[in-house]
Each structure stands twice: as C-alpha cells, then as structure tokens.
Amino acid sequence: MLEPATLFRHGRLLRIGTAAAVLLAVVGYVALQYVYGGKREPRCTVVSGKGDGASYTFTAEQAENAATVAAAGTSRGMPERAVTIALATALQESGLRNITHGDRDSLGLFQQRPSQGWGDERQIMDPAYSAARFYEHLADVPGYSRLPLTVAAQRVQRSGFPQAYAKHEPDAALLAAALTGRGPATFGCEGRPAAGTVPADPARVRAALARDFGREVRPSGGQGRTVTVPAPARPADDRASRRGWELAHWAVAQSSALHIERVSYDGREWRAGGSGEWRKVRAAGAAGAGRAAGEVRIVTGQ
Structure with missing residues (x-):
C-alpha cells in the first residue's frame, strides 16, 4: 500500500502530465488550423x-x-x-x-x-x-x-x-x-480570403465599386479575372494619382471579402498572401503591373 506522500506525488505527476497533454493538443490544433486553412483573420x-x-x-x-x-x-x-x-x-x-x-x-x-x-x-x-x-x-x-x-x-x-x-x-x-489617396502605397493587407466565403467574381468587385463610389468611378470590363478602373482627377484635386491610390487602397482593403489576388497602380503592385507591402514592378512586367497611366488594375483569385 502506498504511503500518503507517495500518493500525493503520483497525483501531482498525473495532473502535470494531463495539463501538458492538453497544452500540446491545443498547440497542435492551433498549428494545424493555421497551416491547413483555419487561419486567423487576415x-x-x-x-x-x-x-x-x-x-x-x-x-x-x-x-x-x-x-x-x-x-x-x-x-x-x-x-x-x-x-x-x-x-x-x-x-x-x-x-x-x-x-x-x-x-x-x-x-x-x-x-x-x-x-x-x-x-x-x-x-x-x-x-x-x-x-x-x-x-x-x-x-x-x-x-x-x-x-x-x-x-x-x-x-x-x-x-x-x-x-x-x-x-x-x-x-x-x-x-x-x-x-483618400494622399499617402501612396501606405496601406496593405495580407489578403487571405476566409474559408467558406463565396468564390471570386470580377462582377462582385464592380458591384462593390458602384456601391461605395457611385457613378463617379466606372470600371471597364477588363479581361478574364481583371477589372480595370480609370483614375480620373477628383473635382477638388486635379492630381489623378491621388484618386488612383484611393482606388488601389480601397481594393486592397476589400481583398479578403472580394477574393482579390493582385492590385497594381503607378508602377507598384500588391499581392495577396504576403506581407501586405507594395512592391515596385517593371513597366513591361506581367499583367497587372499597371502599364497604362492613370489606371488601377484589380485581379481576382481563381
């Protein structure tokens, strides 16, 4: 028969072991959720x-x-x-x-x-x-x-x-x-769409632009997954670049909800899934590099 002190030590070790097992299970669950799709909110x-x-x-x-x-x-x-x-x-x-x-x-x-x-x-x-x-x-x-x-x-x-x-x-x-576009390339998001949301659709991007900006912003059809948005100067500000950055930052802010994969403007590009920073791109680079002056290019996901 075990003495009371021995029973106490055994009980304590059992509690410690159980707590450690629970902690490892929680850590493992969080890690799996992060790696396999149940990621934290972007x-x-x-x-x-x-x-x-x-x-x-x-x-x-x-x-x-x-x-x-x-x-x-x-x-x-x-x-x-x-x-x-x-x-x-x-x-x-x-x-x-x-x-x-x-x-x-x-x-x-x-x-x-x-x-x-x-x-x-x-x-x-x-x-x-x-x-x-x-x-x-x-x-x-x-x-x-x-x-x-x-x-x-x-x-x-x-x-x-x-x-x-x-x-x-x-x-x-x-x-x-x-x-409002006064600070170029100062707004970025990780842009990972949440699991279970509706599929990417360029039409949803156009509808959201109309909802938030009204008739003042008129996106063109673009090709495939791309929505092209001219960036005309605002009446109170003749610098079209400010309007362009306003639209570009808006698209990045909406990236998770609308499944936006890339946004480009004024020789810079943002991509979903990274650090959220804007990077300079070559004028003759890949599609979405913002080749046309005064044009914001928004590319939705697959």
Missing part, C-alpha cells in the same frame, strides 16, 4: 507617409468597413478631415465592426438608432448607407473642419462620452491619409 496595416514610423494594424473586417466609410465621404466631395472625423467616430462607437447591438436600439458602425430617425435596421446595417448618413449630418455642422474632432463628432453623435473620440484621432488620421 491583418491589415497602414503606415505614415511622413516616414515618422507611425502605423496602425487592424483586421480585414475593419479595413473593409474603413474603406467603405472613406469612399462614402470622398464620393460626396467631403475633405480628408471629414473622413478622419468619420473614421474616429466609427472606431469609438463600434471598433469599425458592423455590430448588431448597442445601447438601446443602437446599431452598426456608427451606433445609429432607428428610433431617432437614422433609418430602419436594414439600412443602418449597410455600412455605405450609415456612413452617408453620418456625412450628411456632419456637413450640417458649421465649420466642422476647423473644430476639434471631439466637438465635430459630438455634434453629430450626441454621445454620453464625447471625449472618447479623441483617442482614436491619430489612427483615424493615418487611415484617412491612405484611404
């Missing part, structure tokens, strides 16, 4: 175009919503400052996630309330619609672009915590600079 990163090292990393879902919010602003002629205000507001209200819950009947990116006249539930849960409604209200705020961000956002949102918007301003400003 990440996106925006960096400062000033070379000061500032950056912000977030998820593909957040990137998709941020790009839609930015496009809703620029397509209405709103300045970059308005986009910064909108992005900071959505970061505070929902973390740039299109959530179905909130305080009382608040919903969506901006936590808008059907009972307060923002629209019905279906409309508010449409990021393009909710962003457009935010800009409509922001445009009615006198001198909003000169106001502190917290004040401008609060005039629209009427939040119980108005100062909370301030902490998101640096990240929102980085995003706005990239997604």
